[in-house]
Structures are given as C-alpha cells and as structure tokens.
Amino acid sequence: MSTPPLQYPLAPKPVRRRGVLPLVITIVGAIVILLMVAVIGAGSPSHFIIGAIPSTAALIVCLLCYRWLDRWEPEPIRLTMMALIWGGSAVVIFSLIVEVAIPADKFTTLAVVAPIVEELAKASVFLLIATGDRKLELTSLTDHIFYAGVCALGFAFVENLGYFASAEGAEDLVVMTLVRTGFGVFGHPLYTTATAVGIWAWRNKGGFWKVIVGYVVACLLHGLWNGGPTLAASALGLGTNGQLTAMILIYVVLFVPVFVGTVVMTTRNRRKESEAVRSQLPLMVEAGLVTPAEADMVADPRKRRAVLADSGKHGRAAKRSQKRTITAVTEAALSQHRIAKGQGGPELVRRRDQLSEWLRARPDKLGRLPAMPQFPPMQPPQNW
Structure with missing residues (x-):
C-alpha cells in the first residue's frame, strides 16, 4: 500500500492586480480571430489547412522561446494572452483597413505603407499594458520585448494564414513555408522589438524621441524585408525569379546580425535582472x-x-x-x-x-516544512 503524499500547509495565491479589460479583450479578440480564420479558410480550404500546420508550429516554437526568455520573472498568463489575441485581432483588422484605404501600388504598399501602419498598430499593445496598475508589469527591458514579441506573433500567425490561403499552387506553398515560417519566423517580433526598446528607454530615462527612433528602425527593418529582395534582385540583374536569392542575401547580411544582436541584448538584460534579484535576497532574509x-x-x-x-x-x-x-x-x-x-x-x-x-x-516557507509525520515527544534512552 503506497504512502499518501504529505499535505503541506499551502499559502494562498498572492493578490494580483485585477481588471476585466484583459478578459474582455481576450474573449472578444478570440471570437474575432475565429471569424477571420473561417473567412480566410473558406477561400481555399486545402491550402489553408496545409498552411495552418507550419504556421501553428512556428507560433508554438516562438512562444516557447519568449517564455524561456521571460522565465526569470514570468508575466501573468492573462496579460500574455491579451497581448497575443490583441495582435491577432485588433492589429490585423486596423492594418488591413488602413492599407486598403491608402491608394498605392503593390510594391509601395508592401515596402512603405505596410511597415508604417503595422508597426504602429503592433506598438498599440503598450497602450493596454502600460496603463493603470498593469504598467507595474513593465519593470524591465525584457518585459517590453516580451509583450511586443507576443503581440507581433499573434499578428504574424493570422497574417501567415491569409498568405497560405491565397497560394496559387504547391510551389507557392513551399516558398511561403520557407520564407514566412522559416527565414521570417521571428520577423514581426524582431521589427517590433525596436519600438519596444525605444519605449523602454523613454519610460526609464525620458526623451520621447527615443520612441520615435525605435519606431523608425522598426519600419526600416520591416520595409527592407518586404521590399529589399525586389530592389536587390533588380539592382543585381537577377530578375523576378532571383528574388528568393536576394532575400537570402539580405537575410544573411542584415537580419542575422540584427537578430544575434537582439538575442545578446536580451540575454544580457536578463543577466542584469538576476543580479538585481540576488543583490536583494540577503536583505529579504534579514x-x-x-x-x-x-x-x-x-x-x-x-x-x-x-x-x-x-x-x-x-x-x-x-x-x-x-x-x-x-x-x-x-x-x-x-x-x-x-x-x-x-x-x-x-x-x-x-x-x-x-x-x-x-x-x-506564508505558512509553507522552504526549510520550515515538515519532512516527516509529527510524533508525540519521547525521551530517548540515555545510552542513545
């Protein structure tokens, strides 16, 4: 007969900041996303289903990476879900409406209009997180990068589904899988990270111009990814079929160094967070x-x-x-x-x-928990 586990006196959950806004946005946004997915999938169900597989896999992998980055001081699930759903619903709808309303040719829309509109829309997640008591969750650069990245992942997921559903054949599906969930898997989060860094610098050291600089950098990175291959292929004489080659060239020369630099920056910041926590632990013991x-x-x-x-x-x-x-x-x-x-x-x-x-x-402090059942006090033998 197995021994039941010890029942430790467990502390209740610490009081968290409450509010109905994250719940409302999550529920309404999820419904909106389901409706958009239904509309997107109705056009080409087979392509949509095929594209949903790499899109979902990319989303899961990227979310796990961001949770790993945030593991030192995990952000609340309710705010994480709100940021993800906000990116996949409100940001997508706003971007689509504005891009359709602005008259421009296809290249200008991709290389200029889309970056300006979409980066502004994704940055709106900070209007939700940095207001009220929720702003206390933004205590570090890592937090800013986390929420920007999660919001951008929600946007990228829905956008990818739309691109896959509009594919014209098997070759298109292969190219989109390679480009959108391969090379560009961290694309949208990477662009918006520049805005997040600017907002963090402004909130901690002042100077709203830092937000503008971060936003401009985000737009430039986004525009280079969308329009750079076309311009590079034309400049190098590669023609339309050489755009994939030009994209790989831009990816290796520009985006790999930027991505590596971002990873180094975030890991260093997380190290500073751990050092800050360790510096306070002796005082907390006292x-x-x-x-x-x-x-x-x-x-x-x-x-x-x-x-x-x-x-x-x-x-x-x-x-x-x-x-x-x-x-x-x-x-x-x-x-x-x-x-x-x-x-x-x-x-x-x-x-x-x-x-x-x-x-x-707390009644359940580590080192003070019972390690064995309590017995009545007994006098040990003198020769023990």
Whole structure:
C-alpha cells in the first residue's frame, strides 16, 4: 500500500492586480480571430489547412522561446494572452483597413505603407499594458520585448494564414513555408522589438524621441524585408525569379546580425535582472520575507528546478505553491531594486509592500516544512 503524499500547509495565491479589460479583450479578440480564420479558410480550404500546420508550429516554437526568455520573472498568463489575441485581432483588422484605404501600388504598399501602419498598430499593445496598475508589469527591458514579441506573433500567425490561403499552387506553398515560417519566423517580433526598446528607454530615462527612433528602425527593418529582395534582385540583374536569392542575401547580411544582436541584448538584460534579484535576497532574509534555503534556491536556477521537482512529488498544489513563492520573491526583489534606484512610484511601493506581507506570512516557507509525520515527544534512552 503506497504512502499518501504529505499535505503541506499551502499559502494562498498572492493578490494580483485585477481588471476585466484583459478578459474582455481576450474573449472578444478570440471570437474575432475565429471569424477571420473561417473567412480566410473558406477561400481555399486545402491550402489553408496545409498552411495552418507550419504556421501553428512556428507560433508554438516562438512562444516557447519568449517564455524561456521571460522565465526569470514570468508575466501573468492573462496579460500574455491579451497581448497575443490583441495582435491577432485588433492589429490585423486596423492594418488591413488602413492599407486598403491608402491608394498605392503593390510594391509601395508592401515596402512603405505596410511597415508604417503595422508597426504602429503592433506598438498599440503598450497602450493596454502600460496603463493603470498593469504598467507595474513593465519593470524591465525584457518585459517590453516580451509583450511586443507576443503581440507581433499573434499578428504574424493570422497574417501567415491569409498568405497560405491565397497560394496559387504547391510551389507557392513551399516558398511561403520557407520564407514566412522559416527565414521570417521571428520577423514581426524582431521589427517590433525596436519600438519596444525605444519605449523602454523613454519610460526609464525620458526623451520621447527615443520612441520615435525605435519606431523608425522598426519600419526600416520591416520595409527592407518586404521590399529589399525586389530592389536587390533588380539592382543585381537577377530578375523576378532571383528574388528568393536576394532575400537570402539580405537575410544573411542584415537580419542575422540584427537578430544575434537582439538575442545578446536580451540575454544580457536578463543577466542584469538576476543580479538585481540576488543583490536583494540577503536583505529579504534579514527582513524575514524568505528563509536562507529559499534565498539560495531562488539565486540558483538548478536548485530552483530541483526544488520544484521535489515539491511536485507532494502533489500539484505543493508545486504551484513553490512557483508562486519564486515569482513573488523575484517580483518583490526587482521592485525593491527599482525603488532603491529612484524608479517607479507609489504604485510600485504598494506592490512591493503587498508582496512583502504575503511572503512574510506564508505558512509553507522552504526549510520550515515538515519532512516527516509529527510524533508525540519521547525521551530517548540515555545510552542513545
């Protein structure tokens, strides 16, 4: 007969910032996306189904990459879903309406109009995230890049479905799979990252011109990807059939270095976040917010994974409780780090105090949990 897992006294979930807006946007946006997908798929069901496979695979892979990037201080699922759905619904509809309304030939629309309109539309996600109490979620460059990337992925997913549904044959499907879910898999997130960096710099150091510079860079990258192959093929005398070759050339010369630079920038920023958290852990131990064992666990990703795996042996509730603790400790530490640097405001101080009270009052602190059933006190033998 197997022994039931120990029932640990689990702390309730820490109070989060509430609001119906993310839920409303997610539900309404999801309905809009389903309607658009139905319309898109009705034109060419076979091409749509074939294209949905690489499009969905690309979306999942990219989302996993962004969750990995954000694993140090995970963003709330409700806001993540809102950003994704917003990109696939409101951003798509706004871009489509404006691009159709502006009279221009096909090349001008792709190379000039689309980048200007779509990058502006994708940047609108910050109007949702950076307002009200939700702005407290934007505590680092990583957070800005995360929300910009997730919104852009929602947009790219729906856009890809539209392109695949309009394919004229098997050759078109192969080229689109190679270009849109291969070379260009991180295209839209990469462009919008430039705007996100500009917004982060403006919010932390001032100077709205930084937002404009970031947006212009995003438009240039987007325009070069859309129109660069046509211009390069014409300049090199490659003709219409040489556009794929020109695209590969632009990809290797321009976009690979930009992508690598972005990855380096984000990983360095995440390293700074981890250093900021580690700098606050000794103070949190002294304040009684965490135990030394918890501080050691939070500071070391390997120990964190080991503790989560061990807590999982005692049931899902125990593992969820440890995840809540890790997230709360990280958020409280980063909040205090920003406050000590003179950043943030009264809302951030209130959030830090809220998390501190929750951390201090938890009944399930690591290192103080029962490791075995409690027996009545007994006097051991004298010769023990």
